[in-house]
Amino acid sequence: MASIKEVARAAGVSTATVSRVLANSPHVRPALRERVLKAIKELEYRPNLIARSLRAQQTTTIGLIVSDIRNPFFTAISRAVEDTAYEEGYSLILCNTDEDPKKESIYLNVMRDANVAGVILSPTGPTAAGLRELEAGFAVVVIDRSIPDADVDMVLLDNVDSAYRLTRHLLENGYQRIAAICGERSTTGRERCAGYEQALRAYGLLPTAELVRFVPPQIEAGYAAALRLLDLPEPPEALLTTNSLLAAGALEAIRERGLRIPDEVALVTFDETTWASLVQPPITLIEQPTYEIGKTATELLLQRVAEPERPTRRVILKGRLLVRGSSAPRVRCG
Amino acid sequence: MASIKEVARAAGVSTATVSRVLANSPHVRPALRERVLKAIKELEYRPNLIARSLRAQQTTTIGLIVSDIRNPFFTAISRAVEDTAYEEGYSLILCNTDEDPKKESIYLNVMRDANVAGVILSPTGPTAAGLRELEAGFAVVVIDRSIPDADVDMVLLDNVDSAYRLTRHLLENGYQRIAAICGERSTTGRERCAGYEQALRAYGLLPTAELVRFVPPQIEAGYAAALRLLDLPEPPEALLTTNSLLAAGALEAIRERGLRIPDEVALVTFDETTWASLVQPPITLIEQPTYEIGKTATELLLQRVAEPERPTRRVILKGRLLVRGSSAPRVRCG
DNA sequence: CTGAAAGCGCTAACAA
DNA sequence: TTGTTAGCGCTTTCAG
Numbered sequence: 218m219a220s221i222k223e224v225a226r227a228a229g230v231s232t233a234t235v236s237r238v239l240a241n242s243p244h245v246r247p248a249l250r251e252r253v254l255k256a257i258k259e260l261e262y263r264p265n266l267i268a269r270s271l272r273a274q275q276t277t278t279i280g281l282i283v284s285d286i287r288n289p290f291f292t293a294i295s296r297a298v299e300d301t302a303y304e305e306g307y308s309l310i311l312c313n314t315d316e317d318p319k320k321e322s323i324y325l326n327v328m329r330d331a332n333v334a335g336v337i338l339s340p341t342g343p344t345a346a347g348l349r350e351l352e353a354g355f356a357v358v359v360i361d362r363s364i365p366d367a368d369v370d371m372v373l374l375d376n377v378d379s380a381y382r383l384t385r386h387l388l389e390n391g392y393q394r395i396a397a398i399c400g401e402r403s404t405t406g407r408e409r410c411a412g413y414e415q416a417l418r419a420y421g422l423l424p425t426a427e428l429v430r431f432v433p434p435q436i437e438a439g440y441a442a443a444l445r446l447l448d449l450p451e452p453p454e455a456l457l458t459t460n461s462l463l464a465a466g467a468l469e470a471i472r473e474r475g476l477r478i479p480d481e482v483a484l485v486t487f488d489e490t491t492w493a494s495l496v497q498p499p500i501t502l503i504e505q506p507t508y509e510i511g512k513t514a515t516e517l518l519l520q521r522v523a524e525p526e527r528p529t530r531r532v533i534l535k536g537r538l539l540v541r542g543s544s545a546p547r548v549r550c551g
Numbered sequence: 552m553a554s555i556k557e558v559a560r561a562a563g564v565s566t567a568t569v570s571r572v573l574a575n576s577p578h579v580r581p582a583l584r585e586r587v588l589k590a591i592k593e594l595e596y597r598p599n600l601i602a603r604s605l606r607a608q609q610t611t612t613i614g615l616i617v618s619d620i621r622n623p624f625f626t627a628i629s630r631a632v633e634d635t636a637y638e639e640g641y642s643l644i645l646c647n648t649d650e651d652p653k654k655e656s657i658y659l660n661v662m663r664d665a666n667v668a669g670v671i672l673s674p675t676g677p678t679a680a681g682l683r684e685l686e687a688g689f690a691v692v693v694i695d696r697s698i699p700d701a702d703v704d705m706v707l708l709d710n711v712d713s714a715y716r717l718t719r720h721l722l723e724n725g726y727q728r729i730a731a732i733c734g735e736r737s738t739t740g741r742e743r744c745a746g747y748e749q750a751l752r753a754y755g756l757l758p759t760a761e762l763v764r765f766v767p768p769q770i771e772a773g774y775a776a777a778l779r780l781l782d783l784p785e786p787p788e789a790l791l792t793t794n795s796l797l798a799a800g801a802l803e804a805i806r807e808r809g810l811r812i813p814d815e816v817a818l819v820t821f822d823e824t825t826w827a828s829l830v831q832p833p834i835t836l837i838e839q840p841t842y843e844i845g846k847t848a849t850e851l852l853l854q855r856v857a858e859p860e861r862p863t864r865r866v867i868l869k870g871r872l873l874v875r876g877s878s879a880p881r882v883r884c885g
Numbered sequence: 886c887t888g889a890a891a892g893c894g895c896t897a898a899c900a901a
Numbered sequence: 902t903t904g905t906t907a908g909c910g911c912t913t914t915c916a917g
């Protein structure tokens with residue numbers, strides 16, 4: 218691997234001149250520039266990014282810390298982030314906290330040690346940890362779950378309204394006794410729950426504690442919660458889950474109890490997946506603009522890297538209701 | 552951020568001594584060691600990884616280049632790689648080639664520029680490109696698809712045998728006219744096809760060109776291929792696809808044609824997914840030991856980083872046949 | 886056992 | 902416009 222020194226020697230100039238050519242500085246005589254360019258080509262020179270980073274005290278790497286890489290939502294996000302970052306010449310370090318605040322904190326340190334330019338974070342657990350680390354020298358954009366009171370750029374969904382619309386859809390289709398399985402320990406789960414309750418009230422119904430469950434946003438927990446709900450003396454007519462993992466678990470439970478969807482129990486959720494339209498009946502859901510979220514988050518991050526003092530923004534994207542068979546109008550029996 | 556210099560000053564020693572303490576060198580008097588450790592703690596010192604990398608001409612980062620991050624198989628792999636790498640103090644750069652050899656080549660360069668210790672690669676497109684880059688200074692482990700004639704560590708599935716068992720299972724359940732939708736341009740697709748044809752022959756059947764399709768390993772292509780197959784004058788009794796994306800597409804096509812599984816057409820595939828057991832009937836498939844694959848690949852990579860000249864290995868893992876409803880014994884009609 | 890000093894590859898003052 | 906030089910933070914000879 219040729220270094221800048223060898224290029225300089227080959228072109229008969231100083232390393233500073235080579236560096237200027239590399240940086241496209243205008244203050245280089247065309248003749249020299251040519252010679253340098255030629256030497257670069259001949260030696261197949263590529264700048265050492267490490268050295269450059271050491272000098273600049275910053276890398277062209279950004280970190281993406283997600284709470285669960287098995288969640289297709291985050292897979293989609295990571296694609297978008299990767300695409301966008303790549304276009305801007307940045308590469309991506311992907312980390313998975315598995316909903317474990319300890320891992321989150323460790324990874325935030327890894328990020329700092331790696332001198333990343335910035336981090337896109339879907340925070341897990343308590344606010345404080347994230348906030349404190351955040352002082353630690355790199356730009357941060359929060360996605361999916363907000364950190365209350367934090368002065369950070371965020372890209373979020375209109376959770377309350379989306380949940381409201383999703384629930385209203387059920388209500389309008391004749392479902393009344395609607396249960397909600399929500400991801401615990403995140404603003405997202407709470408906000409979606411709030412939207413759900415607002416809709417109930419708007420239709421003159423009172424939310425029942427019995428019908429609302431906060432559980433870890435994972436398949437197994439969704440399964441267990443759904444099972445308990447379905448086994449209630451007076452089981453719900455519909456299930457609403459706040460992400461696709463919970464929905465998968467709920468569906469498993471419904472299958473296990475041998476219930477027909479939507480006749481015996483309807484199912485609606487957040488997040489589009491491959492399978493949501495493949496199961497029968499296909500699942501009604503709120504689709505998040507995942508690509509947009511990832512792209513926007515990356516753009517915000519890179520803008521902040523360029524201009525650290527700019528005022529923070531909070532971008533709220535709108536979810537789209539996709540009506541499918543799992544919430545078809547209810548046929549009253551009895 | 553304190554530097555080694557400040558620690559040295561605080562402890563009243565030279566930077567060399569601090570470095571020795573950091574490296575756990577035995578040649579440091581306990582008293583000094585204590586002082587240094589204390590200074591490190593007080594200053595919250597953390598070594599600058601960039602500087603260390605510049606010095607060492609190598610980082611503690613590895614790259615994972617996958618051909619399609621939307622494929623749950625690669626999501627699972629990336630989790631395993633990430634876990635394992637993390638345990639060894641390495642972090643992960645994840646890249647997605649989208650089955651595009653150009654992107655693959657670009658990313659291989661990104662890897663080189665980032666001075667990664669090594670790369671785990673699921674190669675896309677022609678062998679040559681990958682091979683050539685591979686000389687370029689870092690360790691490489693190939694997963695999922697082999698590169699013929701390449702002297703690289705590889706972690707692969709027993710594709711031929713797995714496909715053989717999957718096909719045999721169909722044959723034993725009474726299916727005779729079996730079509731195969733295979734991922735194109737990869738050894739994996741070809742090997743699985745070979746296993747399929749071997750099984751047919753073993754059961755006295757002749758593979759028909761008409762029933763074998765090589766297509767891009769993606770949902771849309773699986774959908775299109777399945778549709779054409781189902782619309783054949785004499786349609787197949789069973790469909791075999793070589794990954795979960797193709798299976799999703801095929802299932803979509805089956806649904807669109809309103810066919811019952813398995814009565815009118817059976818469906819079997821490679822790769823376990825969330826949805827394979829949620830659709831009705833659940834899908835019979837070959838489950839790959841994804842976690843094992845990712846873990847093994849990472850271990851091989853790190854071993855090679857430590858000992859570049861060791862002879863290359865090729866680890867073949869066994870797929871597991873999970874029999875489910877989509878291939879239930881055939882009820883002969885007519 | 887410890888410290889001084891060189892140098893990894895690059896960029897940015899500062900001089901010329 | 903160009904070159905000289907210092908230095909980013911670290912490790913590792915080489916002396917002592």
